[in-house]
Amino acid sequence: MSDNLSLTQLANALGAELRLAPGVDADYVISGLSTLQDAGPEQLTFLANPNYRRFLKTTSAGAVLVTAEFVEETPVSALCVDNPYLAFARASALFNTAPTIEAGIHPSAVVHPDAEVASSASIAAGAVIEAFAKIGPRASVGANCFVGEGSTLGEGSCLYAGAILHHGCQVGRDVIIHSHAVIGTDGFGFALHQREWIKIYQLGGVQVGDEVEIGANTCVDRGALGDTVIGRGVKIDNLVQIAHNVQIGDYSAIAACTGIAGSAVIGKHCALGGSSRIAGHVTIADGCQVTANTFVTKSIDKPGIYSGALPFADSQSWRRNAVRFGQLDKVARRVKDLEKQLKALSLDRDK
Amino acid sequence: MSDNLSLTQLANALGAELRLAPGVDADYVISGLSTLQDAGPEQLTFLANPNYRRFLKTTSAGAVLVTAEFVEETPVSALCVDNPYLAFARASALFNTAPTIEAGIHPSAVVHPDAEVASSASIAAGAVIEAFAKIGPRASVGANCFVGEGSTLGEGSCLYAGAILHHGCQVGRDVIIHSHAVIGTDGFGFALHQREWIKIYQLGGVQVGDEVEIGANTCVDRGALGDTVIGRGVKIDNLVQIAHNVQIGDYSAIAACTGIAGSAVIGKHCALGGSSRIAGHVTIADGCQVTANTFVTKSIDKPGIYSGALPFADSQSWRRNAVRFGQLDKVARRVKDLEKQLKALSLDRDK
């Protein structure tokens, strides 16, 4: 809900100290957010990254969220805060442009008589809610979503259009699940029998903690036995694969296109960069950071930053080095050989 | 359909030899499956991986699937089989927790009058079935699925909620297609004309063999000319891309996040690890295993295990080596140069 707020209201809402520009009134109205470069007189902006300081002097914003250090050089009204990026995040909620969602069940939604839908919840057009599902107060189920038998969507949680929550999945409060995410699809489990694959039915479910966000087209497999578990406050981007029986610790963040194989355990407060890959049954300690495009092939037992991506190059240079990579073991042996020969030669000389 | 089965019934169903624990009756009822560590007295478990043997002695399970070798040390009732993992797979079907699907067409489904739906098939709420599509006996089309014109879903096959089968796609018997998989989307084909892309309409379809499983959010492109072909018993995980005119041989398995480019031919009984990449027009022989995160850039003509992923490291060590990678060709030349100089020096000395 995009809103109009006076500088005073904003200062109060964001816990900021207001320093008005000359001639500006505390009732001056702000109606949106923008960047330092693009903000107009009705917009609020922020200076969080010092690299953008050069844009401060010429900003046309109505007001700027800054730390005390930059108040003086702010040419317009300043809202002084300790952490402008955090204040910007909070302001983004005040000026959210997303349509408001109204309570009630759309007539084209199909809600099983044995499902429980809170009166303050919203069930959009074409959504299908199966038996014994529970949709909590102020929760919303978007257009053409599916909630399977016995699954729960907690208070204030939201499934965007097309999101799917299969049977036996428990989603906490204030969770956001984006479009076409699939929660509780079968894990990939088969036993070989005479060179054919025999399906292992996936009997577990998925537990999603409070305040989790799960991106569009992301998959979270149900457990084979026992549940796949996404901890509290975890944030998962788009097109991520979370395999069966993975556990993700509280407040970890996982960027887009990442794949986590079965039974991997990610600690709390971890950050996995985009396109990272975590092997099955691996454990990652709390507080680890895995940079983009890294393949974690074994457990990590202490916090730190871990990497595994090569720098690219123009194709010609790249090819030269890539060919050498295929000779690396031989080159290393030749170096060892050279060392031996040189030592022999030196000894010889010293005789 | 989760079930209650006596030990005798289980032994019969799984072809196991029953060895009752002292004081336990053959009518003792089992109602589910769990791991050796977590199973309670009403649950069946299994010992397949010898690494878990240490959990056997203290298991609280009602019964354990074991090989003859471990019967003696099983502290509870044992179901003795040749292959406990296979028996566990079969037991998982007996204790499946997925909701049962009832035959019939939901009133909110939209079935074209020229479509053919078997009377024992199930069409869930919001599903859309186009003209001349055929839905076989006991097949099921989940909520909000789409089946395009002239496509076939074979006997006993299942589209989970949101799965899409575009026009001209033939799906065999006992196939499982998970939520939001898209079968028969256009391949990526364009001709350049004056630096603009001219679309090549994709005129082929997709053939999916019997007993195939295709994961959530996976894409299988329709052929450009002729069909994309997924062989019998192939298992494909989530978020996999299968491009136009790819052929996948019978009983191959493809883990999540893998991408297979156009016209690649994968043999029978191959296994592609997660996030593997197969280049276009490449052929892979029967029986090949490609480990996770490997990019197969050219054809493989004999069975074997193939790899291409680097081990990760702490970022500091990684960076040091990654920088050296960019100098690899030069380093190799310096080694060659050293060898020459050393040879000259040695010859010199030997004069």
Added chain:
Amino acid sequence: MSDNLSLTQLANALGAELRLAPGVDADYVISGLSTLQDAGPEQLTFLANPNYRRFLKTTSAGAVLVTAEFVEETPVSALCVDNPYLAFARASALFNTAPTIEAGIHPSAVVHPDAEVASSASIAAGAVIEAFAKIGPRASVGANCFVGEGSTLGEGSCLYAGAILHHGCQVGRDVIIHSHAVIGTDGFGFALHQREWIKIYQLGGVQVGDEVEIGANTCVDRGALGDTVIGRGVKIDNLVQIAHNVQIGDYSAIAACTGIAGSAVIGKHCALGGSSRIAGHVTIADGCQVTANTFVTKSIDKPGIYSGALPFADSQSWRRNAVRFGQLDKVARRVKDLEKQLKALSLDRDK
């Protein structure tokens, strides 16, 4: 709409010069397209890649699109053109097998009274169109699609079944958006506060230029502030991630499984190979080609071909070299050391 066309009609439609085979009439009817190897007498085929020349002599096609160079050796009727691949692309439109889409709003679609739908547009079963959305003339919205508040689908554009266009997204003319693509999902933005993630609401939208194609299960995030922008004629394959505030220049093509991180700027006429990765805030110059599986970690300021993928090998060889990679910095230091020693030794000798 698959069609029957005489050779004369085809020659006119494709701007080709017709050279009839002996005994063949200009009214000879062609009813489809196929490859040189597979085409039958009622089908048209083409020779674009000289590697396929060997199939020309034995083709059973009704006619072949060839350059002047190959007319003489074409054993059947020839349609002579400058660019057979381009002519084939144009012919593919003539023989398109996709079902035709009829204008009108399906009774099960849910169209908000404040939405504007052109009378020549098509809204399929189960589609949901929110308030103030505009669906242009001859545009089509597939089964179970969603178009959010205030979004626009331009003239002649198409959303395939299950595609989602969230609020505030503007899609141009003649755009194709494939099944389960999600346009305008939230970007991945959070501020850290006491080790918890505070959501940054994503206030921007998405602009999609004319003649764009976006693949199945691809995600295009809405901008955080300002819009994510996909230029005119851009072609994006399946399972691609386009993060918030990315800009993609006109006529660039992006193959499947690629991920582009936030605020990256891709130039015009670029081609990104499958599974390529573009880091956040990076700028790529016009006319760059990034080969498959390359991770672009920094800006590229001139056109060229860029690579970053290692060749795979049999696992044993691979492992040997991969282990050496972890010693690369040390090996390079040893080479330097050898060079020093050898120099000392040589000087010593020359004394």
